[in-house]
Amino acid sequence: MHVKKGDVILTVIILLTALALFIAFLSMPSQNITAVISVDGVVKNKIVLTGLKEPITLKYKNLGYCNIVQAANGKICVESADCPTQDCVHTGWINRAGQTIICLPSHLIIKLEGSNGKNIDTVVG
Amino acid sequence: MEKNSLNASKIALFAILTALALALSLLEQMIPLGMIIPIPGIRLGLSNIITMFAIFYLGAYPALLILLCRIFLLLLLSGNVSSFFLSLCGGLLALLVMFFLKRWAGRYFSLFGVSIGGACAHNIGQIIGASLLLSSKAAFYYLPVLLITGTATGILTAFITSALFLSVDRSRIFTRYHLGSKSVR
Structure with a gap:
C-alpha cells in the first residue's frame, strides 16, 4: 500500500484546520472569565470566576443524572457525576476562555467566556 | 454470478462482518481512551476497518447495511441511546466521505487517505x-482535538486494514466463494 499525494494533502489540510482552530481558541479574550452553565441548551447560571472569593458548589439534575459542579477563583470543574462515561469529571479544571466541559448523558454544558477587560476595573498590586 | 444478487454466501459474509464490527465496537468500549483524552464519545474507530473492507470489496450498499446493523445491535446491547445517535451520525458521515474518497482512490487517495x-x-x-442532542454548538470546541486524534486513529486503522486486505487477497476467499468482484485499489 503506497501512500499517495492525495493522502498527504488531505492530512496536511486536516492538521492545518486543527491548528487554525486551536489558534482561534487561544486568541479569545482571556480576561474576566465567566462560566456559562447550561442544561438542555438553556442557560441556568452565569458565574464570574475571576476574583471569586469563595468556592461555590452547584448541583444539576437532568435526565436522571446528577452533576456536582465546583467553581473557584478563575476555574471551574465537575467535581463528581453519576453519568456512565465520566468524561465531564475527567476533563478536570478549566480556566481559559473557550474551554468547555460537556456531560453528554445529562446534557450539561459549562463554557468559559472572556471579555477584553476594557470596562472592568483592574486592581494592580 | 450477478454482481448484485444476494446469495447465501453473501448473506453469511455480511453477517460475519456485522458480528466482527460489533465485536470491535465492544472491544474499543473497554479501552478507556476517555481517561487520557476526556472527550465524550472518543474512540479508536476499530469498526471502521470493517466499513472500509465492505466499501472496498462489497460496495457502498452492503457497507451501509453492515454499518446500520452494527449500530442498531450495539444499541440493543448497550442500551445507550445518546451514544447510538452519535454512532449513527458519525458512521453515516464517515461512510459517505470514505465512499467518495474511494471513488478517487486509484488516482489520488490510497487506503490511508480514505481511512x-x-x-x-x-x-x-x-x-x-452532539450539537443536535445538546441543542448547542459547544461541542465544536472539541473539533481541533478530534481532528488530530482522527488523523492518528485513521493511520492506525489504515495499517490494520491494509494487512487485512493483503491476507484476504492471498486467501482468494472472494473468488472461491463467488463473493463478488474485488474493487480496484
Whole structure:
C-alpha cells in the first residue's frame, strides 16, 4: 500500500484546520472569565470566576443524572457525576476562555467566556 | 454470478462482518481512551476497518447495511441511546466521505487517505450529532482535538486494514466463494 499525494494533502489540510482552530481558541479574550452553565441548551447560571472569593458548589439534575459542579477563583470543574462515561469529571479544571466541559448523558454544558477587560476595573498590586 | 444478487454466501459474509464490527465496537468500549483524552464519545474507530473492507470489496450498499446493523445491535446491547445517535451520525458521515474518497482512490487517495478522511468525518459527524442532542454548538470546541486524534486513529486503522486486505487477497476467499468482484485499489 503506497501512500499517495492525495493522502498527504488531505492530512496536511486536516492538521492545518486543527491548528487554525486551536489558534482561534487561544486568541479569545482571556480576561474576566465567566462560566456559562447550561442544561438542555438553556442557560441556568452565569458565574464570574475571576476574583471569586469563595468556592461555590452547584448541583444539576437532568435526565436522571446528577452533576456536582465546583467553581473557584478563575476555574471551574465537575467535581463528581453519576453519568456512565465520566468524561465531564475527567476533563478536570478549566480556566481559559473557550474551554468547555460537556456531560453528554445529562446534557450539561459549562463554557468559559472572556471579555477584553476594557470596562472592568483592574486592581494592580 | 450477478454482481448484485444476494446469495447465501453473501448473506453469511455480511453477517460475519456485522458480528466482527460489533465485536470491535465492544472491544474499543473497554479501552478507556476517555481517561487520557476526556472527550465524550472518543474512540479508536476499530469498526471502521470493517466499513472500509465492505466499501472496498462489497460496495457502498452492503457497507451501509453492515454499518446500520452494527449500530442498531450495539444499541440493543448497550442500551445507550445518546451514544447510538452519535454512532449513527458519525458512521453515516464517515461512510459517505470514505465512499467518495474511494471513488478517487486509484488516482489520488490510497487506503490511508480514505481511512484518515473517514475517521475525521466520523468525529465531525459525532460533533454534529452532539450539537443536535445538546441543542448547542459547544461541542465544536472539541473539533481541533478530534481532528488530530482522527488523523492518528485513521493511520492506525489504515495499517490494520491494509494487512487485512493483503491476507484476504492471498486467501482468494472472494473468488472461491463467488463473493463478488474485488474493487480496484
